[in-house]
Amino acid sequence: MNNKPEFPICEECKKNISSIFKKLTIDQMSELSFEKGCSFYKRGDIIYHEGNRPSGSYCVSKGIVKLFKTGVEGKEQIIKFAKKGDVIGYRSVLSGELSCTTAKVIEDATLCFIPSTTLMGFIKTNSDFSLELMQIACNELGVANNFITGIAQKTVRERLAEILIYLKKEFGADENGVLQISLTREEYANIVGTATESVIRLLSEFKDDKYIEIEGRKIKILQEAKLKKLGNVFD
Amino acid sequence: MNNKPEFPICEECKKNISSIFKKLTIDQMSELSFEKGCSFYKRGDIIYHEGNRPSGSYCVSKGIVKLFKTGVEGKEQIIKFAKKGDVIGYRSVLSGELSCTTAKVIEDATLCFIPSTTLMGFIKTNSDFSLELMQIACNELGVANNFITGIAQKTVRERLAEILIYLKKEFGADENGVLQISLTREEYANIVGTATESVIRLLSEFKDDKYIEIEGRKIKILQEAKLKKLGNVFD
DNA sequence: CGTGTGATTGACGCCTGTCAACGTCTGTGG
DNA sequence: CCACAGACGTTGACAGGCGTCAATCACACG
Numbered sequence: 001m002n003n004k005p006e007f008p009i010c011e012e013c014k015k016n017i018s019s020i021f022k023k024l025t026i027d028q029m030s031e032l033s034f035e036k037g038c039s040f041y042k043r044g045d046i047i048y049h050e051g052n053r054p055s056g057s058y059c060v061s062k063g064i065v066k067l068f069k070t071g072v073e074g075k076e077q078i079i080k081f082a083k084k085g086d087v088i089g090y091r092s093v094l095s096g097e098l099s100c101t102t103a104k105v106i107e108d109a110t111l112c113f114i115p116s117t118t119l120m121g122f123i124k125t126n127s128d129f130s131l132e133l134m135q136i137a138c139n140e141l142g143v144a145n146n147f148i149t150g151i152a153q154k155t156v157r158e159r160l161a162e163i164l165i166y167l168k169k170e171f172g173a174d175e176n177g178v179l180q181i182s183l184t185r186e187e188y189a190n191i192v193g194t195a196t197e198s199v200i201r202l203l204s205e206f207k208d209d210k211y212i213e214i215e216g217r218k219i220k221i222l223q224e225a226k227l228k229k230l231g232n233v234f235d
Numbered sequence: 236m237n238n239k240p241e242f243p244i245c246e247e248c249k250k251n252i253s254s255i256f257k258k259l260t261i262d263q264m265s266e267l268s269f270e271k272g273c274s275f276y277k278r279g280d281i282i283y284h285e286g287n288r289p290s291g292s293y294c295v296s297k298g299i300v301k302l303f304k305t306g307v308e309g310k311e312q313i314i315k316f317a318k319k320g321d322v323i324g325y326r327s328v329l330s331g332e333l334s335c336t337t338a339k340v341i342e343d344a345t346l347c348f349i350p351s352t353t354l355m356g357f358i359k360t361n362s363d364f365s366l367e368l369m370q371i372a373c374n375e376l377g378v379a380n381n382f383i384t385g386i387a388q389k390t391v392r393e394r395l396a397e398i399l400i401y402l403k404k405e406f407g408a409d410e411n412g413v414l415q416i417s418l419t420r421e422e423y424a425n426i427v428g429t430a431t432e433s434v435i436r437l438l439s440e441f442k443d444d445k446y447i448e449i450e451g452r453k454i455k456i457l458q459e460a461k462l463k464k465l466g467n468v469f470d
Numbered sequence: 471c472g473t474g475t476g477a478t479t480g481a482c483g484c485c486t487g488t489c490a491a492c493g494t495c496t497g498t499g500g
Numbered sequence: 501c502c503a504c505a506g507a508c509g510t511t512g513a514c515a516g517g518c519g520t521c522a523a524t525c526a527c528a529c530g
Binding site: 471475477478479480481482483485488489491492493497498499500 | 514
């Protein structure tokens with residue numbers, strides 16, 4: 001009957017345990033509801049561009065967004081994925097710098113826009129919220145440090161195995177073990193830092209070794225333990 | 236006459252423009268002076284270990300400290316260097332996680348220890364201080380993202396050129412252009428993510444190309460512009 | 471049906487990691 | 501004072517992982 005995408009309610013977001021907004025007061029929640037904007041995006045849409053001065057941050061209500069930097073030669077380096085409950089674009093707002101990444105939609109998404117002034121207001125008046133945000137930033141910093149170490153020390157093969165495990169853990173798999181997230185070969189390459197052809201060849205090898213099954217962009221994890229071992233992933 | 240190393244005064248640190256403590260109130264400054272500990276460390280000393288739960292953070296008053304993660308095979312990956320005015324160990328305190336790096340002294344150092352409770356107290360009661368700290372964390376996150384992109388996309392040669400430029404910018408050079416910071420070949424390798432032998436060979440090549448001069452650990456930058464071009468460094 | 475994007479495969483070769491041997495320097499202990 | 505150990509630096513040989521280029525195929529879309 002009504003095919004219009006649903007407009008997200010902040011209260012709903014607040015209930016989400018992982019949401020930073022749970023620390024907001026009632027008044028601040030209504031302020032947020034009033035100030036925030038909300039938009040629907042399709043795969044390929046760009047939320048914000050690297051190098052621009054951001055006017056606010058975004059909260060992902062639905063869908064998946066990739067954040068990437070553009071290196072020399074124009075090659076993308078995917079820095080992270082954001083899904084429901086994640087806040088993106090806060091780094092540049094807080095540090096007062098230009099955006100260091102571009103945010104692009106991978107899976108049709110709904111995002112709420114939070115103006116810088118609103119966000120900064122919350123930070124200045126609500127220390128719990130502020131601390132929560134700080135925790136997120138610091139956690140992300142730890143993840144980045146791990147990423148650096150992995151990319152610097154592991155082989156492409158190991159990193160690819162690792163990323164498959166990560167994607168399963170982060171975005172889940174269906175009842176058959178097929179990864180929920182769907183990425184192009186090039187996107188895989190842009191995560192692990194290699195050439196598209198290398199990804200294709202290595203995925204083929206994983207398939208030959210019966211670690212995974214491939215059907216187009218659908219990747220089914222058959223032997224997670226073997227992949228973990230290969231990728232030096234310890235839980 | 237008096238060869239004892241000088242004990243740093245917080246007030247002095249506060250004057251330092253880059254210090255986050257400039258946002259503290261008078262009362263908080265005296266609290267900090269009262270609560271803080273201070274120690275002297277020699278090259279090779281470890282400030283804190285990866286995997287431990289930290290009891291506080293440290294402010295570098297003098298010297299240089301390297302922060303590194305230990306990857307598989309025990310190889311170090313240097314994540315960052317900290318020098319006068321930098322605060323280290325705050326990430327795990329704020330995120331409530333275990334330390335994700337080890338901090339080791341590279342150049343004899345003086346550090347002030349700030350207990351977690353003191354730091355958290357400041358954060359909860361002083362939103363300016365809190366914001367300042369958040370800016371530091373977010374800035375560091377941006378640096379990490381750059382690092383990831385570089386290490387994923389650039390060749391070892393490019394990264395080595397880049398790091399030489401970075402070290403000059405960050406730690407300066409004497410009147411002859413010799414880098415102030417002194418690192419072993421292995422440490423260079425652990426920054427750019429390569430083998431020690433590769434660093435040695437590439438530094439030799441840079442020398443042959445007259446980009447640098449080498450005398451033991453002293454590295455003199457001869458042609459910064461060429462190195463910048465090689466490393467794809469744009470100011 | 472032409473066009474464009476993404477996936478695949480093969481050929482080729484260089485960059486880089488690994489292994490091994492050796493040189494240099496410093497500090498330590500006999 | 502010398503021998504020795506240990507850390508660090510250097511060089512050569514060698515293989516193979518991985519990037520690059522090019523051609524082809526599959527598939528969706530206007």
